[in-house]
Amino acid sequence: MKSFIFLESKRKFNTNRQLKKSLKVFIGAAIVGCLMIGALVVWGGIAAFKTISTFATTPIIQEKILNLETEIQNMPVLNDVGCWATVQDFMNAEVWFQKPIVENFNNIKSACLNK
Incomplete structure (x- = not known):
């Protein structure tokens, strides 16, 4: 019974192009968001390191x-x-x-x- 429900929902997903498009947009936005957050973390770390290193050499x-x-x-x-x-x-x-x-x-x- 569970496999039937899974297969039926998979068939509906494959035939529904709007749902596929929405899922692709959502996954793409999530990937771009993760990359932006990662870039901000790296930038913050570099900025903090530069600030601390210049502060100590003042x-x-x-x-x-x-x-x-x-x-x-x-x-x-x-x-x-x-x-x-x-x-x-x-x-x-x-x-x-x-x-x-x-x-x-x-x-x-x-x-x-x-x-």
Whole structure:
């Protein structure tokens, strides 16, 4: 019975040209839409990468980073406690990708505040 219904609906689909044309238009629009969305995602990724890379190389930002590093080194609390090496280790972005954020913050806190 189910195969009969399937065959009957297939026969009706094959004879109905308007339905075929509508289906082709719908599938074509879906493909074009997917391509456009993919192109927008790629464009957004490239634009974000360019923005971030130019932001990091801006002289003002580099100067602020250097000022921050010198201020941190000159902080008496960090020098007295001896946790400057730990804080410097955590300034590397790779450490934050390898361990969970909470674990990194707990390590900094234990190295700098609990001694």
